[in-house]
Amino acid sequence: MISESIPVVETRSRKKYTRLITVTVRIGCTLALLAYAFAHNSWAGILQNLRRVDDGELLIGWVVGMLGVVISSYQWQSLLEAEKMRFDLRKLINYYLIGITFNNFLPTGMGGDVVKAYYTGKESQNMAGAASAVMTSRIAGFIGMLLIAFPTLLIWHALFPDTFISSFVFAGLAMCCALITVFFVANLLPRHVKGRWAEQSLVRSILNISHTLHKGMKRPRSMCTAIAYGMLFHTSAALNYYSFALMFNIHIPFAFFLVAIPFVSLIAVLPISINGYGLREETFIHVLSIMHISPSTALAMVLVFDAQMLVFALIGACIYFSMGKNKATGPTQLSTEG
Template identity: 25%
Template structure:
């Protein structure tokens, strides 16, 4: 059977994202939408841009910690270039060369073998996602009457418990799985080491910035929502945008925010604009990584 080209999936996901975004914004009241854009507080907008920039700096430090746990020492400046370049490819040129591929290739260029380079990027991803789900679960467990709290709490809890069980069980079952999967048992064994605690601490700081990004974006449109609510909904956005529905979560991000924030007295126009602002500031923050590559 002939394999479907990757380019087909790229254009399909882009078409889905643009189509959903067009459908969503066409349903809005355009005078209200225009008024919200004009009323945007650009001081909060600049802070919204600074948040992912700080996130890139923190994420690079976290990645450096992951490498150290694997016995690999590389300078922060070198890793920042790889990480920022990867962010550029993820955000500005999605579907061409993945950001993870850029990071792995950068490590290989400095003499790191393919397997540890891949493990370093994979571990960085996994620990960040798990900590994000833990923050979301903690926010859901905090007593409140926030909408969608219960079912999102179950979803976050399932992923947190699943991660813990994987770390505990995979090393025990390593001999029962095919050889190509056994490296993940080794990965789980590595995560049991207490040397990971500082790296997990950096992951907490980064995921806190993910929460702050949503909080700041809503403030930019004069629609403040509590940090507790943002801790829940921002982590839900992370999961939703990871689904292979649209390119980089375009359209899906905005639609999800409209649904999640509807019961928080946030106008749908504001929720969608906040989602687009989160995406656009993330794109702008990664542009220096592309310039760094060219330089």
């Protein structure tokens, strides 16, 4: 019995060590990217732009940002209902904000999804359905984003240089190819991957994504509804940035943000920084340079967006701690272990 337990202990220790290295590298990359962004921009210019921020306009921008939270919660609610799980919208908004808290204050980009699945799964006694709903919301959101961005790019292609168009199309198609590959590869894994390899996190992730895609194909109505909400969410996200742009006297067509923000999102989702910090700032500076916006103004604008996310995260933290110690400890343990 002791000899059998040793490999299990060694495997857990190896996983913890690997996770520690990964988190350390991501923190280092985040700090390096942020340091590069600030080092190559004028502090005086950034502060001058931030001083021009009007409190009323800032509040309007943050209200638009909260609209995105509500839309995304509606999407989540529709997917939970497809899993025969009934939740009040107000409760889901609270869980969504708690998810933002975990995304911003824990060194893992998926922490928020873990928390959302944990709370809804525990309350409904259906962890599998809760996890499926959260993962489906990600996939539907991605499809909805492309359905907004690609037609906009096709109609208003004159706004963008050829290099940007090529980069965006490549990034979007790469993600689509990745999903399609996962869908087909997952059918082969159970036959060829067995034993200890089948328990690897990468293999389990591929199987989970494939399972979610299969369920989505069997429920076209709920999937189409989720995609429609995804389209609304990414429209509101573009409107969020557009309102911040007007606050800094940046007069750019709204159509530009319908393409630029999805591109920034595709880059920021790369797992090399904490919650996209550093990557988002650098990409945003590059994208706005297309419209001849100075780097200091672009950085000031994205810092306002970062501040918005931190405000939402603080609201989520207040909700999290107000729920009581017994309920609060669960997702913390789950997210640190998984």
